[in-house]
Amino acid sequence: MAEAARPVRCIVKLGGAAITNKGELESIDEGSLRSSCAQLRQAMSDNAAPEKVMGMDWSRRPGESADPVVDTEGFADMDGPGLDTNFVVVHGAGSFGHFQASRSGAHKGGLHTTLVKAGFVATRISVTSLNQEVVRALAREGIPSIGLSPFACGWSTRQRKLVSANASQIIQSLHAGFVPVLHGDGVLDELLDCTILSGDVIIRHLAQLLSPKYVVFLTDVHGVYDRPPTDPNAVLLREIEVDDNGGWSIVKPALQGNKRGVETSVAAHDTTGGMETKILEAAAIARLGVDVYITKVDTEHSLRALKGDVNTSSDDWLGTVICRSAK
Amino acid sequence: MAEAARPVRCIVKLGGAAITNKGELESIDEGSLRSSCAQLRQAMSDNAAPEKVMGMDWSRRPGESADPVVDTEGFADMDGPGLDTNFVVVHGAGSFGHFQASRSGAHKGGLHTTLVKAGFVATRISVTSLNQEVVRALAREGIPSIGLSPFACGWSTRQRKLVSANASQIIQSLHAGFVPVLHGDGVLDELLDCTILSGDVIIRHLAQLLSPKYVVFLTDVHGVYDRPPTDPNAVLLREIEVDDNGGWSIVKPALQGNKRGVETSVAAHDTTGGMETKILEAAAIARLGVDVYITKVDTEHSLRALKGDVNTSSDDWLGTVICRSAK
Known part of the structure; x- marks a missing residue:
């Protein structure tokens, strides 16, 4: 397998809840998606003087009749996009896919039934x-994005655990200066026939393979709370440490009883897990020695997370840091 | 690599000229696309009693606000889709991609320039x-279609020749009862950085790997002519035989001089070849012993070709058959 020439700087999860309107079928939160892409561009340009954005989506947009205008001369004058593009983006499904998967049970497998087969196709x-929309939104910000479906990359599972997940296409795309954009996807399963692979599981696997400097989860709340964030007494957990034995403890804020459990809510239609999966996957990533930042999309905090500019000793950054204990 | 459990029945090329309006940027010929998918379904059902089509596209369509209606009970009552789905679909680009490739020169490579990189992303x-639209159109006809981008499958070239083109995802999709849908795509090239891989080259490679019973090219004219089909004197070549040494001869109709050349026109913006590539690739497929039928989309002739029901000894089928000479 090809090796990464230089370490990947950051793997970003654009949470389904962050970039879609979860209550409405197949509805993108355009503002959050646009902001995420613009912030990613800022993080990639690393405080260089702001350049004119040269969009890389030259396709017609729905409802527009005019042909796209392409400034080929402007491109020809550029030395390069001026971006550190050594990022990988993974996004969740939100209001895309969950409806189709849960109506058919495609996440539970069983392709011999026509309902599951149809649901898998529909998902x-x-x-x-x-x-496609995430790739286009990134390209419009001048980020050379390349969509890579895990199914097409040949990824598959056995009883929902990843067994085949070759990253050579991802690594080659990074080498060539592209930003791979993966997503939660339907995949074939050796025992169940098929299942749904969540974006969070993909992130953990990629973190293992690519050893990024940090991983950012952008979501629709400020981070991990000690109970559902809709609860008025919910407390944002600022810093969580994990150890090599699978244990974890809340470092900040000091709560009564350090190992206090974290209650979470999982939406009934969320076929791939929700917050609980997210914490487990994030802890597994932190155990690799990769810092994980979980924060709210479209805020100053998300921009700082994407830049890797998070300092747990000050209180002005709102979010959850999960890291390996120093011991 | 996985082996196909049973031979693939047919590989179908939906030509870019057949399913898009070539003169208009990114415009699908909805009628031809719908007809191709309906005819494919007919060919797959093999004269069984026509069943109610259970659509597998459960996504919202642009401009529609209503949620899709899914008849899960109807699906649950079905024994199976009742289709012989052992087909592979490959489509060209037509008015998609060519504009972006030719404006940037992405087909010629050179990712160090921002213009080529942007053009590759845009393509x-x-x-x-x-x-995505072809997969959805097939799914609406109840065909369990799965989009597979050559780039994501890890296909790459060296000086425009395929060097890495693993078909295991395609074979596994066929095993699972899905119809893989590939397309002409931008790919990485070992020498040029990147290029555009045409659907015709993909078809030839797949014919080699999968040994289908026959290959069908659906296009916007009735077949291969002895000169550009816009020429009023153009003669449709009904049957072409190829031999193992790379030679070929026109069997029907009898023209003056059997080895008479075939003039073709290649549209200036066609970055992957046009009719000339098509004939060369078709001849290479026929040389494998796989019959090739080239005919016009959305006709009785295309339906017969998709069913494999072509008899060169009668004159009622309009199209070009390319096959290996008997000896």
Whole structure:
């Protein structure tokens, strides 16, 4: 397998809840998506003088009749996009895919039934159409994004655990200066026939393979709370440490009883896990020695997280840091 | 690599000229696309009693606000889709991708320039959006279609020749009862950095790997002519035989001089070849012993070709058959 020439700087999860309107079928939160892409561009330009954005989506947009205008001379004058593009983006499904998967049970497998087979097809259509929109939104910000579906990359599972997940296409795309954009996807499963692979599981696997400097989860709340964030007494957990034995403890804020459990709510239609999966996957990443920042999309905090500019000793950054204990 | 459990029945090329309006940027010929998918379904059902089509595209369509209606009970009552789905679909780009590739020169390579990098990104956005529409059109006809981008499958070239083109994802999709849908795509090239891989080259490679019973090219004219089909004196070549040494001869109709050349026109913006590439690739497929049928989309002739029901000894089928000479 090809090796990464230089370490990946950051793997970003654009949470389904962050970039879609979860209550409404197949509805993108355009503002959050645009902001995420603009912030990613800022993080990639690393405080260089702001350049004119040269958009890389030269396709017609729905409802527009005019042909796209392409400033080929402007491109020809550029030395390069001037971006450190050594990022990988993974996004969740949100209001894309979940409806199709839960109506058919495609996440539970069983392709011999026509309902599951149809639901699998329908799920992939839905999640790949969101992927297309994320790739286009990144390209409009001048980020050379390349959509890579885990199914097409040949990823597959056995009883929902990843067994085949070759990253050579991802690594080659990074080498060539592209930003791979993966997504939660329907995949084939050796025992169940098929299942749904969540974006969070993809992130953990990629963190293992690519050893990024840090991983950012952008979501619709400020981070991990000690109970559902809709609860008025919910407390944002600022810093969580994990150890090598699978244990974890809340470092900040000091709560009564350090190992106090974290209650979370999982939406009934969320076929791939929700917040609980997210914490477990984030802890597994932190255990690799990669810092994980979980924060709210479209805020100053998300921009700082994407830049890797998070300092747990000050209180002005709102979010959750999960890291390996120093011991 | 996985082996195909049973031979693939047919590989179908939906030509870019057949399913898009070539003169208009990113415009699908909805009628031809719908007809191709309906005819494919007919060919797959093999004269069984026509069943109610259970659509597998459960996504919202642009401009529609209503949620899709899914008849899960109807699906649950079905024994199976009742289709012989052992087909592979490959489509061209037509008015998708060519604009972006030719404006940037992405087909000629050179990713160190921002223009080529941007054009490569823009080209992939355009061709994958067409792929999404083809997959959806097939799914609406109850065909369990799965989009597979050559780039994401890890296909790459060296000086425009395929060097890495693993078909295991395609074979596994066929095993699972899905119809893989590939497309002409931007790929990485070992010498040029990047290039555009045409659907015709993909078809030839797949014919080699999968040994289908026959290959069908659906296009916007009735077949291969002895000169550009816009020429009023153009003669449709009904049957072409190829031999193992790379030679070929026109069997029907009898023209003056059997080895008479075939003049073709290649549209200036066609970055992957046009009719000339098509004939060369078709001849290479026929040389494998696989019959090739080239005919016009959305006709009785295309339906017969998709069913494999072509008899060169009668004159009622309009199209070109390319096959290996008997000896």
